Amino acid sequence: MKNLLKDNFTLFKECGKTLVIFELIYKVVAVAVGYPLFLLLFKLSFKIVGIKYLTNGYIARYFTNPFIIAMLVLLVFLAAIYNFFEKCCMSAAIEAGVVGKRIGIYDMFYAGMHNFRSKFKLHNTSMVLYEIFLFPFSNIIILGLVMVNLKFPEYITRVFGNKNIMYLVILLVCFVLFALAIREIFTPNYLIYGSENVKDAYKRSASLLRRRTLRTIMLVLFWNVMIMVAVGALFLVISLIVIGGSLLLNFTRAGMAIYLTVIKGFKNIITFILVLISTPASYLVISSMFFRYRREIGRVWRVSENTQEVIDNPVYLKTPVKAGIVAGAVISGIMICVYIFVGTARNPFDKVELLKVPEISAHRGSSGLAPENTMSAFKQALYDLADYVELDVHLTSNNVVVVMHDSNLKRTTGVNKNIWQVSYDRIKELDAGSWFSADFAGEQVPTLEEVIKEIGPLVKLNIEIKYNKREKGLTEAVVDIIERNRFEDRCIVTSSDYSVLAEVKKLNSDIKTGYVLSAAYGAYYSISYVDVISINYSFVNKALVDSVHRYGKELYVWTVNAPSIVKSLANMGVDNIITDNPVMAREAVYSRYTGKELINILDYVFSLNGY
Numbered sequence: 001m002k003n004l005l006k007d008n009f010t011l012f013k014e015c016g017k018t019l020v021i022f023e024l025i026y027k028v029v030a031v032a033v034g035y036p037l038f039l040l041l042f043k044l045s046f047k048i049v050g051i052k053y054l055t056n057g058y059i060a061r062y063f064t065n066p067f068i069i070a071m072l073v074l075l076v077f078l079a080a081i082y083n084f085f086e087k088c089c090m091s092a093a094i095e096a097g098v099v100g101k102r103i104g105i106y107d108m109f110y111a112g113m114h115n116f117r118s119k120f121k122l123h124n125t126s127m128v129l130y131e132i133f134l135f136p137f138s139n140i141i142i143l144g145l146v147m148v149n150l151k152f153p154e155y156i157t158r159v160f161g162n163k164n165i166m167y168l169v170i171l172l173v174c175f176v177l178f179a180l181a182i183r184e185i186f187t188p189n190y191l192i193y194g195s196e197n198v199k200d201a202y203k204r205s206a207s208l209l210r211r212r213t214l215r216t217i218m219l220v221l222f223w224n225v226m227i228m229v230a231v232g233a234l235f236l237v238i239s240l241i242v243i244g245g246s247l248l249l250n251f252t253r254a255g256m257a258i259y260l261t262v263i264k265g266f267k268n269i270i271t272f273i274l275v276l277i278s279t280p281a282s283y284l285v286i287s288s289m290f291f292r293y294r295r296e297i298g299r300v301w302r303v304s305e306n307t308q309e310v311i312d313n314p315v316y317l318k319t320p321v322k323a324g325i326v327a328g329a330v331i332s333g334i335m336i337c338v339y340i341f342v343g344t345a346r347n348p349f350d351k352v353e354l355l356k357v358p359e360i361s362a363h364r365g366s367s368g369l370a371p372e373n374t375m376s377a378f379k380q381a382l383y384d385l386a387d388y389v390e391l392d393v394h395l396t397s398n399n400v401v402v403v404m405h406d407s408n409l410k411r412t413t414g415v416n417k418n419i420w421q422v423s424y425d426r427i428k429e430l431d432a433g434s435w436f437s438a439d440f441a442g443e444q445v446p447t448l449e450e451v452i453k454e455i456g457p458l459v460k461l462n463i464e465i466k467y468n469k470r471e472k473g474l475t476e477a478v479v480d481i482i483e484r485n486r487f488e489d490r491c492i493v494t495s496s497d498y499s500v501l502a503e504v505k506k507l508n509s510d511i512k513t514g515y516v517l518s519a520a521y522g523a524y525y526s527i528s529y530v531d532v533i534s535i536n537y538s539f540v541n542k543a544l545v546d547s548v549h550r551y552g553k554e555l556y557v558w559t560v561n562a563p564s565i566v567k568s569l570a571n572m573g574v575d576n577i578i579t580d581n582p583v584m585a586r587e588a589v590y591s592r593y594t595g596k597e598l599i600n601i602l603d604y605v606f607s608l609n610g611y
Contacts, residue, residue: 005219005222007288007289007291007292008284008285008288011094011097011098011284011287011288012284014096014097014098014100014101014102015093015094015096015097015102017102018093018102018103018104018105018108019090019093019094019280019284021105022089022090022093022105022108022109023277023280025105026086026089027276030082031276038075041071041075042349045062045065045067045068045071046351048065048067048068049061049062049065049067049068051550052351052549052550052551052552052553053351053352053353053549053550053551053552053553054351054352054353054354055353055545055546055549055550055573056353056354056573057546059354077128079131080127080128080129080131081120081128083131083279084116084120084127084128084131084188085112085116086112086279086280086283087188087192087279087283088111088112088113088115088116088119088192089108089109089111089112089115090108090112090280090283090284090287091111091112091115091189091192091193091287092107092108092111092112092115093108094284094287095193098291115192119191119192123197123198124191124197124198126198127187127188127191127198130184130187130188130198130202131188178217178220179217182209182213182216182217183202183205183206183209183213184202184205184206185205185209185216185286186201186204186205186208186209186286186289186290186293187201187202187205188201188283189201189205189286189287189290190202190204190205208290208293208294208297209293212293216289219285219289220282220285223281223282223285227274231270231274234266234270235263235266238262238263238266239259239263242258242259242262242263243255243259246258246259254383254384254385254583256583256587257384257385257582257583257586257587257590258385260586260587260590260591260593260594261385261586261590263590263593263594264357264590264593267593351549351552353549353573356573356575357570357589357590358569358570358574358575358576358577358589359387359388359575359576359577360385360386360387360388360576360577360579360582360585360586360589361386361387361388361389361390361462361556361576361577361578361579361582362377362378362380362381362384362386362388362389362390362579362580362582363390363558363559363578363579363580364377364390364391364392364405364580365377365378365379365380365381365389365391366380366381366383366384366386366580366581366582367580368580368581369384370433370436370440371412371432371433371435371436371437371440371443372405372412372436373391373392373403373404373405373412373432373445373446374403374432374433374440374443374444374445374446375443375444375446375450375451375454375455376433376440376443378391378446378451378454378455378459379455381455381459381582382455382458382459384581384582384583384586385582385583385586386459386582387459387460387576388459388460388461388462388492388576388578389451389455389459389460389461389462390461390462390464390558390578391403391448391451391461391462391463391464392404392405392464392465392466393448393463393464393465393466393474393478394407394419394420394466394471394474395419395420395471395472395473395474395477396419396420396422396423396424396427397420397421397422397423398423398424398425399473399477400423400424400447401447401448401449401474401477401478401481402419402424402427402445402446402447402448403445403446403447403448403451404419404432404445405466407419407420407466407468409422409427409430411435412432412435413427413430413431413432413435413445414430414431414435415430418470419471420468420470420471424447427445428444428445430444430445431443432444432445448463448478448481449481449485452481452482452485452487453485456485456487456490460490460491460492461487461490461491461492462491462492462494462514462556462576462578463478463482463491463492463493463494464493464494464495464516465478465493465494465495465497465500466495467495467497467500475500475503475504475507476503476507478493478504479493479504479507479508479511482508482511483508488508488510488511489510491511491512492511492512492513492514492531492532493511493512493513493514494513494514494515494516494532494534494556495513495514495515495516496515496516496517496518498515498527498529498530501513501514501515501529501530502528502529504529505529512531512532513529513530513531513532514530514531514532514533514534514556515527515530515532515533515534516534516535517533517534517535517536517539518535518536519535519536519539520535520539520540520544525547525548525550525551525553526551530553531553531554532553532554532555532556532575532576533548533553533554533555533556534555534556534557534558534578535555535556535557535558536557536558536559537557537558537559537560537565537569540555540557540569540572540574541572542572542573545572545573545574546573549573554575554576555574555575555576556574556575556576556577556578557569557574557576557577557578558578558579559578559579559580560577560578560579560585561579561580561581561584563584563585563587563588564588566579566584566585566588566589567588567589567591567592570588570589570592571592577589
């Protein structure tokens with residue numbers, strides 16, 4: 001084991017720089033081209049299956065559709081080819097590193113092309129199966145991180161008792177399958193370095209592994225444990241920074257919400273990075289074992305005359321300048337075409353319940369800590385990590401759109417006048433804060449334009465039009481303000497009056513609209529001109545959530561102020577939770593991705609500091 005580890009570090013020292021540069025180029029091009037193409041296929045799959053929102057109840061229907069099966073087979077096949085070509089290129093640099101020599105990126109790529117053309121023949125296509133089978137089972141920790149980032153349906157976790165047992169069972173199954181598949185671990189090496197077909201490469205892999213199986217399994221496990229230790233260390237550092245920063249900056253009220261949000265993002269980023277580097281890292285480890293084992297049985301390290309040419313005569317394998325220019329032009333052309341085609345396409349993952357995390361809306365701002373619908377409440381919502389600020393608008397006598405819930409000024413300003421009867425010059429002189437607390441004396445009634453300009457760049461807005469017949473022109477004025485500030489992509493316009501939403505869509509179809517309902521009855525989820533159904537949470541159940549999603553609409557729920565209800569609604573798959581307490585709601589939503597023990601520790605830490 002000690003010698004194998006030493007070989008790994010020595011080999012990386014010799015060829016690591018070349019491999020890192022190659023991987024950066026290779027992965028950037030792959031993500032730039034592959035991701036938009038994947039989004040196109042994913043969006044197309046919704047149309048073919050005939051769904052507008054992939055709820056957990058539709059998962060079986062989606063993945064049993066013949067087109068989806070064919071698409072998945074194609075994607076897996078392409079991913080396997082992608083991995084095999086990557087290994088063909090890496091093999092040139094690794095083999096050079098074994099004898100203490102180095103090659104350039106062009107040489108590495110050109111040798112990889114040569115290896116790929118000579119080995120990827122029709123009779124060797126079964127190599128794809130080896131690529132598919134070995135990757136997840138030799139990267140168990142990465143597979144675990146991917147699973148932790150998903151919120152599985154309750155009916156699945158219920159089978160296992162709880163999600164921790166489910167994760168453990170899946171990881172154990174993967175480990176058992178890996179142990180069974182270990183005999184094929186050197187098949188890619190033998191195929192690339194000398195064998196003419198996969199069958200021969202597999203036999204030679206099994207022969208080389210004889211009496212070395214346990215040692216190989218232990219090294220692969222050690223590699224996974226090292227990943228776990230590194231991720232754990234990063235997790236600890238990030239935790240200390242976030243907790244310490246929250247306490248130092250006196251953000252203890254939102255400390256737990258900040259921590260849970262950052263950790264969820266950290267998990268996503270780490271998982272993405274590990275998925276990108278897992279193939280080259282694991283192949284480097286496996287190749288190091290391959291050359292060590294061959295030396296142990298008295299074989300020469302070199303088994304490929306082709307790769308030997310790369311080491312002895314790099315000039316021979318340099319990519320011709322013209323070929324490099326043509327290849328670069330082709331890749332650039334593909335990327336440009338792809339991005340032009342999908343540049344305006346909406347990301348479809350917001351229509352997948354399994355990947356969806358509910359957003360949090362501050363009801364009239366953080367109205368529990370500041371007077372509702374004022375700039376103070378909206379700014380507090382920013383500190384409380386709200387994704388949206390929900391506000392209400394009316395039209396003054398001189399056609400200025402102001403932010404206020406009631407049509408009458410009395411409750412919040414003490415003046416018994418209707419808004420449509422008063423000019424904005426008079427309204428801006430009123431005190432909209434003293435009714436809440438003397439600390440907010442002198443708080444003004446803001447205009448919609450002021451709110452968009454001041455907090456719009458930092459948070460999205462849910463603009464509810466409180467329409468009545470005396471405020472003619474309100475809808476048109478709201479749309480005009482949104483358009484002048486180019487705010488279409490950062491807001492939703494809602495109303496309990498359906499005619500208002502129809503007018504908004506006719507004025508600008510790009511503005512998202514939401515129908516506000518006080519009760520659930522009728523076929524409201526299938527109506528036109530509506531993108532979102534906004535309803536009182538007491539009427540919401542899983543069947544209603546799925547019905548709304550089935551028609552491609554989102555579901556917002558209001559006004560939720562209890563953590564247990566927030567968590568229950570999040571588990572049902574609602575898209576947005578409107579609350580007077582955004583901090584509480586965020587904690588409840590994101591705590592679903594964290595163990596109870598850690599939540600208890602965080603609660604204790606922040607409670608010591610007055611939270």
